[in-house]
Every structure is written in C-alpha cells, then in structure tokens.
Amino acid sequence: MRSLNIPYNPRTDQLRWLAATMVFLFHFHGQWRGLGGAALESPWTGLVTEGHTGVGLFFTLSGFLFMQIALHVKSINYRDFMRNRFLRIFPLFFLVFLVATSIGRDKFQPQDIFYLFATNLGLAPTSQTVITGAAWTISLEFMFYAIFPFLARFAMERGPRYLFSLLALLFFFKVAAYTVNQNSTLMFFSTFVGRFDQFLIGMLAAMLYQQHSLALHRRAGWLVPLTFMLAIAGSALQSKLGALGVQPRSAFWIVWSTLESSVWACVILAWVSFDKALPAWLERVMIHGGKISFSFYLLHMGVLHVVAQAMHMYGMAGKVTWAHALLMLPLAYAATWALSALSYNTIEEPFLRMRRCYGAVKPVPLASAA
Structure with missing residues (x-):
C-alpha cells in the first residue's frame, strides 16, 4: 500500500504478504489437524506451526513504517494521522464486527458494542468464532496508532534511549503481570503488555x-538469507520452549515477544535494503499480496472454515492424507486471495482514496493537534 507521506518501497508490501501468509498457514495447519490430518512435528516447521509469528511481524513492521514517516516529515498532524488510520482500518473491521455480532446475536448484549475498542479482551464477539477470530489484533494496532505521534516526537527529541527506556519499563510490567496471572501466555500473546514492545x-x-542505510544496502545480499535463517531458528526455538497453547503459564513468554520482534526487525532491515530485483512476476504477486494483506488477514479464517466444512460434508474428515493437503492448501489460498482482492477493491480502496497527507508543513504541537 502506497503512503502519501513517504516514497514507496515495494519491499514493505512484500513483507506484509509474508506476514499474512504465515498467519494463513498457521490457521490452515489448525484446520488440517481438525480434519484428522497429520501434524507437522519438526520444530524447523515453526514458521507454519507457530505461524502466528506473522502477527509479530505485522506489529514490528507498523512501528518501522510509521517511524520512517515521522523521520521523513519531522512533524505529524495528529488529527489527519488518526483520520487516515480510521479510513485504513475501520470500514473492513466494522464489517467483520457486524458479521461476528450477527453470528453471536443470541449472546450479544448492547454494551458489547464497546468491544469495537477492545477486540483482544474478554469475550469479544470477534474472538468467539473461527470466522472472525483474527480480528483480535485490530484494537491493539489502533491503540498503537493513537499514541504513536507522541512516541515519535519524544523519540526524535531524545533519541533511541527514550524507546529503550519504555522497553525497560515494559519488561518490569511483564514480570509483575506474570506473577499474578495464571494464564499469562494468552495475556502476553494478545494484550498491550505482551505486544507493545x-x-x-x-x-x-x-x-x-x-x-546506517548505506551500510545495510551494501550488505543486504548476505543479510537477507542470514536474517531469514534467524527467523526460522527463532520459530524452531518457540516450538521447543513455548509453543502457543501448550502451557498456559510459561516464563519463556516474558521475553519471547521481544526476541521475536528483534528477529523480525533484522529481517525488515535486510529486506528493505535488498536492491536486487526478483523475477518480475514474483515481485508483482508479492506486492499485490501486500496490498490486499489486510483483507487477506481478516477474511482467511472464514475461507478456511468453509473449506473444512466442505470436507466434513463430503465425509473426508478423518480420512485426509498429505495428498489432500497438496490440493486443499492451494485451493484455499487462491480462494482467500480472490475474496481479499474483491474486498480490497470494494471496501478498502474507496476509503483509502479519502486519505490526506498528515506531514505538517510547520511543526504542530501535538497537544493542540489532538
């Protein structure tokens, strides 16, 4: 997706595609297991079995992109920034929320409308069905957006040490929260305490x-494979020490989100610095995948669920083999891609054309801009 505030780098869209694809593979593996399919048991398949790490890549990439914009424009008009974020996220997210509340109409209470602002907490409608379960991240993302202009201003005034200070404070909160939460793994996975870092x-x-952009560009040729191997190793480590859903309370998760994000930050730095062209068709596919990644992320669980239900309907549950996976996976991925392209062109793109440049011409005090 092209920003109005910074020169476009197609590598960022390619990273969005990668993040969405990993989350898709993670949920595909879960649906496959539900059909009776054999599990991937090697820790070296962690980018699939722990493919929720794509969420960590999304959060890290968001911080990277917005800080790049802040460093480029120097001053952010808060009102226009939040207007752009609303136009980017809310139309499709609200549609998904309406679908979730329609599915759960018998349990829905009027006050549950406030879950629009907290889809990651409690019994949010968007977290209760396999159709809309991926939407839990949106409230967190929007929370980060709301405080970002302030964080960017303070970081540019005080330098990186300001962000390191926040990380130190957050580490204390993680340790303290771990001591009193018996389901701390889920807390670290899905809340501000576990994701803000x-x-x-x-x-x-x-x-x-x-x-260090010049040095990174000169070394990107060997940094790219090195950092991707690091990402594979990191997911293997999680598979061994802290697989999601295995331990409700694990000290490993106190540090895992920081380690996970640090690895993805290395991947981001290497990939955005990589100047060599990939095959033209592959470049186009990955860039388009990044453009529709928001729709892909929010809609893929619904497609996977429908495909799995079709397998049940035809009596294939419990009888699936790897040959079925080789057929089911590309069909489900292609169907999700097509639906996401339709969603992007119908719902997202018209609102995206309403965005404004939010880089202030003159410095605007954030307090008054808010």
Whole structure:
C-alpha cells in the first residue's frame, strides 16, 4: 500500500504478504489437524506451526513504517494521522464486527458494542468464532496508532534511549503481570503488555535504518538469507520452549515477544535494503499480496472454515492424507486471495482514496493537534 507521506518501497508490501501468509498457514495447519490430518512435528516447521509469528511481524513492521514517516516529515498532524488510520482500518473491521455480532446475536448484549475498542479482551464477539477470530489484533494496532505521534516526537527529541527506556519499563510490567496471572501466555500473546514492545522495536529499527542505510544496502545480499535463517531458528526455538497453547503459564513468554520482534526487525532491515530485483512476476504477486494483506488477514479464517466444512460434508474428515493437503492448501489460498482482492477493491480502496497527507508543513504541537 502506497503512503502519501513517504516514497514507496515495494519491499514493505512484500513483507506484509509474508506476514499474512504465515498467519494463513498457521490457521490452515489448525484446520488440517481438525480434519484428522497429520501434524507437522519438526520444530524447523515453526514458521507454519507457530505461524502466528506473522502477527509479530505485522506489529514490528507498523512501528518501522510509521517511524520512517515521522523521520521523513519531522512533524505529524495528529488529527489527519488518526483520520487516515480510521479510513485504513475501520470500514473492513466494522464489517467483520457486524458479521461476528450477527453470528453471536443470541449472546450479544448492547454494551458489547464497546468491544469495537477492545477486540483482544474478554469475550469479544470477534474472538468467539473461527470466522472472525483474527480480528483480535485490530484494537491493539489502533491503540498503537493513537499514541504513536507522541512516541515519535519524544523519540526524535531524545533519541533511541527514550524507546529503550519504555522497553525497560515494559519488561518490569511483564514480570509483575506474570506473577499474578495464571494464564499469562494468552495475556502476553494478545494484550498491550505482551505486544507493545514489538511496535517499539519496529520504531527503533527505523531509526537504525536512517543512520546506517548505506551500510545495510551494501550488505543486504548476505543479510537477507542470514536474517531469514534467524527467523526460522527463532520459530524452531518457540516450538521447543513455548509453543502457543501448550502451557498456559510459561516464563519463556516474558521475553519471547521481544526476541521475536528483534528477529523480525533484522529481517525488515535486510529486506528493505535488498536492491536486487526478483523475477518480475514474483515481485508483482508479492506486492499485490501486500496490498490486499489486510483483507487477506481478516477474511482467511472464514475461507478456511468453509473449506473444512466442505470436507466434513463430503465425509473426508478423518480420512485426509498429505495428498489432500497438496490440493486443499492451494485451493484455499487462491480462494482467500480472490475474496481479499474483491474486498480490497470494494471496501478498502474507496476509503483509502479519502486519505490526506498528515506531514505538517510547520511543526504542530501535538497537544493542540489532538
């Protein structure tokens, strides 16, 4: 997706495609297991079995991109920034929320409308069905957006040490929260305490990129494979020490989101610095995948659920083999891609054309801009 506030780098869209694809593969693996399919048991398949790590990549990439914009424009008009974020997220997210509340109409209470602002907490309608369960991240993302202009201003005034100070405070809160929460793994996975560090690390990566972009571009040829191998190793480590859903309370998760995000920050820095062209068709596919990644992310669970139900309907549950997976996976991925392209062109793109440039011509005090 092209920003109005910074020169376009197609590599960022390609990273969005990667993040959405990993989350898709993670949920595909879950549906496959539900049909009786064999599990991937090697820790080296962690980018699939723990493919929720794509959420960590999304959060880190958001911090990176917005800090890049802040460093470029120097001053952000808060009102226009939040207007753009609303236009980017709310139309499709609200549609998904309406679908979720329609599915759960018998349990829905009028006050549940406030879950629009807290889809990651409690019994949010968007978290109760396999159709809309991926939407839990949106409230967190919007929370990060709401405080970002302030964070960017303070970071540009005080330097990276300001963000490191926030990370230190957050680490204390993680340790303290761990001592009193018996389901701390889910807390770290889906709340501000467990995810804010990933946005901050993305911001730090952008500041590092600004200072060392020439050196990174010169070394990107070997940094890209090295950082991707690091990502594979990181997911293997999680598979061994802290697989999601295995332990409701694990000290590993106190540090995992920080480690996960640090690895993705390295991948981001290497990939955005990579100047060599990929095959033209592959470039186009990955860029388009990044453009529709928001729709892809929010809609893929619905497609996977419908495909799995079709398998049940035809009596294939419990009888599936890897040959079925080789057929089911590309069909489900293609169907999700087609639906996401339709969603992007119908719902997202008309609102995206209403965005404004939010880089202030003159410095605007954030307090008055808000």
